[in-house]
Amino acid sequence: MSNESEVLETLRQIYDPELRRNIVDLGMVRNLQTNNGVVNFTLALTIPECPLRDQLVNEARTATAALPGVTEVNINLGAMNMAERRAAFGISSRLLPETNQVKQVITIMSGKGGVGKSLVTGLLAVGLKQAGYRAGILDADVTGPSIPRLFGVHGPVQIAPGNRLQPVTSRTGIKLMSVNFLLEDEGQAVIWRGPIVSQAIQQFWSDVNWGQLDYLLVDLPPGTSDAALTVMQSLPLDGIIMVTTPQALAAMVVRKAVKMAQSINVPILGVVENMAGFVAPDTGHHYDIFGPSHTQEIAEAAGASVLARLPLRPEVATLCDEGAVEAVTAPEVTPLVQELVRLASVSHTAVQQLTEMMAV
Amino acid sequence: MSNESEVLETLRQIYDPELRRNIVDLGMVRNLQTNNGVVNFTLALTIPECPLRDQLVNEARTATAALPGVTEVNINLGAMNMAERRAAFGISSRLLPETNQVKQVITIMSGKGGVGKSLVTGLLAVGLKQAGYRAGILDADVTGPSIPRLFGVHGPVQIAPGNRLQPVTSRTGIKLMSVNFLLEDEGQAVIWRGPIVSQAIQQFWSDVNWGQLDYLLVDLPPGTSDAALTVMQSLPLDGIIMVTTPQALAAMVVRKAVKMAQSINVPILGVVENMAGFVAPDTGHHYDIFGPSHTQEIAEAAGASVLARLPLRPEVATLCDEGAVEAVTAPEVTPLVQELVRLASVSHTAVQQLTEMMAV
Numbered sequence: 058m059s060n061e062s063e064v065l066e067t068l069r070q071i072y073d074p075e076l077r078r079n080i081v082d083l084g085m086v087r088n089l090q091t092n093n094g095v096v097n098f099t100l101a102l103t104i105p106e107c108p109l110r111d112q113l114v115n116e117a118r119t120a121t122a123a124l125p126g127v128t129e130v131n132i133n134l135g136a137m138n139m140a141e142r143r144a145a146f147g148i149s150s151r152l153l154p155e156t157n158q159v160k161q162v163i164t165i166m167s168g169k170g171g172v173g174k175s176l177v178t179g180l181l182a183v184g185l186k187q188a189g190y191r192a193g194i195l196d197a198d199v200t201g202p203s204i205p206r207l208f209g210v211h212g213p214v215q216i217a218p219g220n221r222l223q224p225v226t227s228r229t230g231i232k233l234m235s236v237n238f239l240l241e242d243e244g245q246a247v248i249w250r251g252p253i254v255s256q257a258i259q260q261f262w263s264d265v266n267w268g269q270l271d272y273l274l275v276d277l278p279p280g281t282s283d284a285a286l287t288v289m290q291s292l293p294l295d296g297i298i299m300v301t302t303p304q305a306l307a308a309m310v311v312r313k314a315v316k317m318a319q320s321i322n323v324p325i326l327g328v329v330e331n332m333a334g335f336v337a338p339d340t341g342h343h344y345d346i347f348g349p350s351h352t353q354e355i356a357e358a359a360g361a362s363v364l365a366r367l368p369l370r371p372e373v374a375t376l377c378d379e380g381a382v383e384a385v386t387a388p389e390v391t392p393l394v395q396e397l398v399r400l401a402s403v404s405h406t407a408v409q410q411l412t413e414m415m416a417v
Numbered sequence: 418m419s420n421e422s423e424v425l426e427t428l429r430q431i432y433d434p435e436l437r438r439n440i441v442d443l444g445m446v447r448n449l450q451t452n453n454g455v456v457n458f459t460l461a462l463t464i465p466e467c468p469l470r471d472q473l474v475n476e477a478r479t480a481t482a483a484l485p486g487v488t489e490v491n492i493n494l495g496a497m498n499m500a501e502r503r504a505a506f507g508i509s510s511r512l513l514p515e516t517n518q519v520k521q522v523i524t525i526m527s528g529k530g531g532v533g534k535s536l537v538t539g540l541l542a543v544g545l546k547q548a549g550y551r552a553g554i555l556d557a558d559v560t561g562p563s564i565p566r567l568f569g570v571h572g573p574v575q576i577a578p579g580n581r582l583q584p585v586t587s588r589t590g591i592k593l594m595s596v597n598f599l600l601e602d603e604g605q606a607v608i609w610r611g612p613i614v615s616q617a618i619q620q621f622w623s624d625v626n627w628g629q630l631d632y633l634l635v636d637l638p639p640g641t642s643d644a645a646l647t648v649m650q651s652l653p654l655d656g657i658i659m660v661t662t663p664q665a666l667a668a669m670v671v672r673k674a675v676k677m678a679q680s681i682n683v684p685i686l687g688v689v690e691n692m693a694g695f696v697a698p699d700t701g702h703h704y705d706i707f708g709p710s711h712t713q714e715i716a717e718a719a720g721a722s723v724l725a726r727l728p729l730r731p732e733v734a735t736l737c738d739e740g741a742v743e744a745v746t747a748p749e750v751t752p753l754v755q756e757l758v759r760l761a762s763v764s765h766t767a768v769q770q771l772t773e774m775m776a777v
Contacts, residue, residue, distance in 0.1 A: 106608045168606075169561055170530010170639040171662075200640040201529055201670040243669065244718075246528075246641045246677040248466040251611025254642055279530040279639045280560035281606045282614055302531075305738035309603065310561040317606040335706055337697060346695055346706075348734040358604075374708040378665035 059124040061089050064096055067124055071116045073109065080113065084141060094128035096121050101135040103142055103290050104321045110134070138322055142290075156219075157267045159193075161401050163274050163326070164288055167300045168314030169307045170279035173331035173367070174300045175203035177390075178276040179382040180367075181298070182231050184394035190271040193224060195261050196235035197288055198278035199254045200247050205237045209380015212238030217266035224265055229383050234265050251283035258287050272397065281317045289321045296326040296400065298393070299359055303333060303350035315359045327364035327396055328356045335369040343368075364393045419484040421449050424456055427484055431476045433469065440473065444501060454488035456481050461495040463502055463650050464681045470494070498682055502650070516579075519553075519630045521761050523686070524648055527660045528674030529667045530639035533691035533727070534660045535563035537750075538636040539742040540727075541658070542591050544754035550631040553584060555621050556595035557648055558638035559614045560607050565597045569740015572598030577626035584625055589743050592630065594621050611643035618647050632757065641677045649681045656686040656760065658753070659719055663693060663710035675719045687724035687756055688716045695729040703728075724753045 069081040080086055080100070089098040100117060102110055114132055121130045165178045178194055185192040196204040205211060208227045214234070215223040224232035236257060237243050249257070267273065275292065278284045288294070297318050301311040318325055330352040335344045346369070356363045367389050376385050429441040440446055440460070449458040460477060462470055474492055481490045525538045538554055545552040556564040565571060568587045574594070575583040584592040596617060597603050609617070627633065635652065638644045648654070657678050661671040678685055690712040695704045706729070716723045727749050736745050 108608075108610045108613070170532075171667075172531055175666075200642050201673070203666055203670065206666050206669055244672040244676060246466075246673040246680070248464075248468070248641050248646060248677055248680075250468050250643050250646065251614075253468070254611075281608050282560050282643070283610050286608060286610065304734055306535075306563055306566050306734075307531075309566055310563065312604040313561070313606040316604060317608055320606070320608075335695060335704070337700075337702065337704060339702065340697075340700065342697065342699065344695070344697060344731065346729050346731050346734070348731055348738055351738075369706050371704065371706050371708055374664055374666075374706070378708055378711075 059091060059096075059126050061091050063124060064089060064091060064098075064121055067120050068117055071113065071120060073103075073113065080117065084137070085113075086117075087135065088133075094126050095131070096127055096129065097131045097133075099133040099135045101137050101141070103137055105134075105136040106320055107290075108286070136322075157265075159267055159270045159273045161272045161295045161397070162293055163272060163296055163298060163397065164197075164277055164292070164294055164323075165274060165298045165300060166277045166285065166314050166318065167311055168279060168281060168317075169301070169310040170201075172300050172302045172307055172311075175207060175276050176373075176377060176382070177298065177300050177329050177331060177367070178274050179204065179207045179377075180385060180387050180390045181393055181397070182272070182274055183229065183383050183385070184390045185272050185397065186229055186231055188394055188398065190398070191269060193232035193267055193270045193273045194234070195258075195265075195273055195275045196233070196237075197258045197261070197275050197284050199236045199249065199257050199284065201278060202235045202237045204233055204235050204276055205243070206380060207377050207382040208233060211243070212240070214238045219266075221264050221266045224267065227383060231383075232267060232270065234261050255283050255287040258284060259291055262292055271401070281313055285314070285317065289317070289323055294323050296324045298364075299325055299328045299355065299361070300331055301328065301352055301355050302331055303345065303347045303352060305348070305351045308351040308355050311355050312358055315355065318359075325359040325361045326400060327361050327393065328352060328359055329364060329393065330366040332369050333366040338371070364396055365389045419451060419456075419486050421451050423484060424449060424451060424458075424481055427480050428477055431473065431480060433463075433473065440477065444497070445473075446477075447495065448493075454486050455491070456487055456489065457491045457493075459493040459495045461497050461501070463497055464646075465494070465496040466677075466680055468646070496682070517625075517627045519627055519633045521632045521655045521757070522635065522653055523632060523656055523658060523757065524557075524635040524637055524652070524654055524683075525658045525660060526637045526645065526674050526678065527671055528639060528641060528677075529661070529670040530561075532660050532662045532667055532671075535567060535636050536733075536737060536742070537658065537660050537689050537691060537727070538634050539564065539567045539737075540745060540747050540750045541753055541757070542632070542634055543589065543743050543745070544750045545632050545757065546589055546591055548754055548758065550758075551629060552632045552634065553592035553627055553630045554594070555618075555625075555633055555635045556593070556597075557618050557621070557635050557644050559596045559609065559617050559644065561638060562595045562597045564593055564636055565595050565603070566740060567737050567742040568593060571603070572600070574598045579626075581624050581626045584627060587743060591743075592627060594625050615643050615647040618644060619651055622652055631761070641673055645674070645677065649677070649683055654683050656684045658724075659685055659688045659715065659721070660691055661688060661712055661715050662691055663705065663707045663712060665708070665711045668711040668715050671715050672718055675715065678719075685719040685721045686760060687721050687753065688712060688719055689724060689753065690726045692729050693726040698731070724756055725749045
């Protein structure tokens with residue numbers, strides 16, 4: 058008759074292929090009970106929609122059922138909360154390698170393409186920097202990176218001690234990492250399937266010499282596939298800024314991103330509406346060029362506030378095309394910066410508590 | 418000493434994991450010569466940037482080098498042209514299952530998100546339908562589908578004979594297939610990694626009862642990762658329509674998509690500029706709200722013409738939000754429709770020749 062420690066020993070042979078650690082050490086196996094050949098336990102996944110769910114459950118079931126005396130295996134499915142995910146792999150990533158210390162990791166997401174995620178990311182970094190914080194941007198849009206162009210910076214990256222990549226620093230001192238810094242020609246296509254995209258994003262987190270940062274902003278590509286999954290699963294996110302445009306068509310897709318964030322329990326800190334109408338520079342007339350706004354619906358679905366509405370301004374597009382996002386005047390971004398500063402003071406305390414708790 | 422037929426027999430053990438056929442039967446092994454233990458051959462990949470390149474080369478080299486008497490293995494890399502790719506797996510997909518007969522497969526691509534690929538796809542299908550052609554749309558944007566909303570149609574799909582999916586038909590008779598037709602709630606997030614996304618797209622081609630179509634338009638998601646690769650590798654494409662907006666920022670990313678299309682030898686039929694300025698409905702003034710246009714540069718890089726420039730019109734956004742893309746008046750699309758009709762008459766002859774050639 059197998060006892061609980063034998064079952065645990067067996068389950069320790071099963072590895073999460075993405076995290077490359079066994080499911081017992083990852084804290085996924087919970088509430089284990091054995092009774093007269095009946096084995097019950099909960100398998101807590103990193104996220105409920107983990108693509109590896111069926112594989113892990115099958116492997117765990119098969120291995121347990123093969124133990125002598127086991128007649129029945131019942132596996133309940135569970136999911137880690139954010140603190141547990143961090144405990145599994147987040148907190149350690151946040152603190153290691155030791156020279157990197159990133160206090161807040163915020164991702165800018167939309168689900169929909171072309172709504173201005175990169176512009177919002179850039180303006181937010183500029184605003185944080187102006188407010189006296191150390192800011193960096195991890196450009197997770199590997200196949201369509203916009204950050205280098207916005208800041209007018211180019212590669213190649215330098216190699217830092219320990220064979221790590223040195224981020225490129227913008228004119229005002231914002232640290233940037235993007236796949237374009239690694240390409241010989243910036244127009245070159247990056248034709249990679251998902252697993253390689255995921256690996257690149259993870260390396261942009263772990264193999265870059267970020268140093269000391271108050272804020273690392275992660276600019277996500279459109280969609281809810283590999284890049285978003287990887288960022289949500291393996292980066293220690295403090296929250297998400299959701300970007301949308303007024304159109305209902307955009308809202309429908311952004312709602313999917315909201316659902317994804319909610320299912321993974323990453324807090325949505327606020328919603329930003331970009332392309333919020335056009336003010337004619339000559340007449341001052343305001344035009345709803347994308348029709349009436351549906352952003353409030355998104356905010357309600359996200360349980361968050363609309364923190365900024367950015368109108369379309371041709372001079373902003375021109376400055377961005379010239380690589381001068383740091384010269385853009387966008388007072389609408391101020392509430393967003395203030396909210397991040399406020400949240401940081403709250404959540405930083407929470408992170409410290411968690412770190413102390415884990416050190417015990 | 419191994420001769421050529423022995424080498425071929427060995428190479429026949431190596432399978433392309435995506436096509437699930439061996440590399441000899443796929444026509445990838447060419448110019449095979451053996452001479453005094455030295456084996457030379459060309460490995461023609463489906464596309465030069467095939468993500469499986471290194472794996473296939475290594476497997477081919479290892480297997481060949483292990484043959485008795487072989488002292489040296491030289492593998493040249495090559496790539497199939499479009500006709501060869503079709504011969505490997507395209508033509509058969511075009512004709513099978515027998516009830517599906519699609520004359521032209523055109524993909525609408527951008528690389529960049531939010532430039533209006535779906536709008537262009539929708540307007541093009543409407544224009545082709547109005548010109549008397551049978552049109553369908555395969556919505557390959559699995560994580561951010563816009564086509565159902567544009568046409569105001571909903572699932573669930575019906576199951577057709579042979580367990581195949583019946584496309585949803587729009588008001589004017591355009592056949593549509595989108596992942597949203599398979600979801601219980603259209604706001605639901607599709608959190609899939611790349612391989613599942615690719616599989617879904619392939620099934621939208623092979624397991625849908627498209628019937629007889631003159632044109633199937635494929636609406637691609639942003640990026641040059643899984644979805645674009647799958648469509649370019651496994652659908653019998655006749656060409657690509659590249660969509661961009663005036664901004665240089667967009668142009669840089671669209672250029673990557675152009676590079677991808679060129680490297681895979683899929684012809685770019687033309688370039689469409691969307692959001693080409695805004696005309697104020699009250700004053701008639703034209704505003705370059707996204708700054709000066711960089712579309713001509715894209716067209717030159719693509720070796721194609723700018724076939725249409727679509728200005729921003731609030732009433733178009735509103736109609737699209739209401740699911741009434743079929744009620745949009747967009748005379749700018751006419752040259753695009755005419756070009757597709759002209760090209761079809763040319764390339765259809767080419768396809769027939771190829772089919773006859775292969776039947777010999």
